[in-house]
Amino acid sequence: MGVKPGIEKRAEKLREAGVDYWFDPMTHALQMPGVGDYRYYSGYSLWGGPQGDITDPAYRDEHIRRVFHMQKTLEAPLLAPTVLLHTGLSNTSSLALELSRNCRDLGEAVTLSIAGSGSFWASKSDLDAHIGSLVALEPAGWFITFTHPGEDLPPSFTAEEIAGVCRTVRALSEYAQVYVSHGDFAALPAVAAGAYAVGTGWDKRQRMSRYGDYGARESGGQARWYARPTLKGLLGTLSVNEGALLLAQAPRLAQSLGGLPAPGPGEAFQHHVAQLQSAVHDLATAGGYEDRYLKLDDMYSGAKAAWALVSSRTGIRNHADKWIDPLQAGLRKYGHSEGWK
Numbered sequence: 001m002g003v004k005p006g007i008e009k010r011a012e013k014l015r016e017a018g019v020d021y022w023f024d025p026m027t028h029a030l031q032m033p034g035v036g037d038y039r040y041y042s043g044y045s046l047w048g049g050p051q052g053d054i055t056d057p058a059y060r061d062e063h064i065r066r067v068f069h070m071q072k073t074l075e076a077p078l079l080a081p082t083v084l085l086h087t088g089l090s091n092t093s094s095l096a097l098e099l100s101r102n103c104r105d106l107g108e109a110v111t112l113s114i115a116g117s118g119s120f121w122a123s124k125s126d127l128d129a130h131i132g133s134l135v136a137l138e139p140a141g142w143f144i145t146f147t148h149p150g151e152d153l154p155p156s157f158t159a160e161e162i163a164g165v166c167r168t169v170r171a172l173s174e175y176a177q178v179y180v181s182h183g184d185f186a187a188l189p190a191v192a193a194g195a196y197a198v199g200t201g202w203d204k205r206q207r208m209s210r211y212g213d214y215g216a217r218e219s220g221g222q223a224r225w226y227a228r229p230t231l232k233g234l235l236g237t238l239s240v241n242e243g244a245l246l247l248a249q250a251p252r253l254a255q256s257l258g259g260l261p262a263p264g265p266g267e268a269f270q271h272h273v274a275q276l277q278s279a280v281h282d283l284a285t286a287g288g289y290e291d292r293y294l295k296l297d298d299m300y301s302g303a304k305a306a307w308a309l310v311s312s313r314t315g316i317r318n319h320a321d322k323w324i325d326p327l328q329a330g331l332r333k334y335g336h337s338e339g340w341k
Helices: 007-016 027-031 057-073 091-106 125-135 159-173 184-192 240-249 251-256 265-284 289-314 325-337
Strands: 111-116 141-148 177-181
Touching: 057 091, 091 111, 091 125, 111 125, 125 159, 141 159, 159 177, 159 184, 159 325, 177 184, 184 265, 184 289, 184 325, 240 251, 240 289, 251 289, 265 289, 289 325
Parallel strands: 111 141, 141 177
Antiparallel strands: none
8 A cells, every 4th residue: 555755756757668557546455454554545535435435336436536536647547446355256246346347437448456365266156256247347457466364475375266366367368468466476377377467576565465564553664675586497486595505505506497696685676577577478478378377387397396406405495385386286276177188
């Protein structure tokens, strides 16, 4: 919800540089447990009625109008607000559908948002029914967010959640571009299923959407550089100390896996972006849906073997159980549902 001062100037500079940008109202964060960090959010005046109240039709429409007004002021694409979902079939999911329908009525070329916790993405037929209703609205594009209660990076997933994300993106991407907010490496299965782009960042809170990041705090809470080195061959990150150990004990292996960044948090971020962008590019250029699926499955198998090799050569803990196993299991569940090997 936070924003740095001078957002209009920042948007202008991004336009001049030819960079695409979005203004996400993050309305779904208002339903997260413990939300309360409004230091910057309250400065936007996005609500005509009580903050967060979208059950009243008049308040809901006014919120949409104010969000769209801000986006037009910044010359950003229209991105619809949404609510946080925990299942595909509930009063809240009906409200999310109604909110999306109102957004389509009040704006042209609107990109719709879908934000859900793990239980939402794992809700199987209920998830599919909700997505089917949204597809009928024929928006200009899609923004999806998977939220997490914990703070571990990579975030914890189940195979059913990943399969649900893949099925959803597969269906949505046939009609319009799909963007994965706060996706980072956890969004690779979505890219295999047809997603166009994924979000990342130099702060941990930009790489995942976590409940605790929106919680009330007395002070502080400033963004911090996330300096862990990323290696494409591992499809994940090491700690700073682990990266130094790998470079010292197996420099050729480190280079073959993508290399280590130069010292410094900014350098670590630029290296991370390059590693993630390369992985996304490999998937995006692999071919059709089945080709992308097979490509990522091969990438996961290679990364799993690489983690084992790094561990055996250096003593670094094998983190494939977090970075690889649940994502590959979910990807394969999705692939099998499509009839692929």
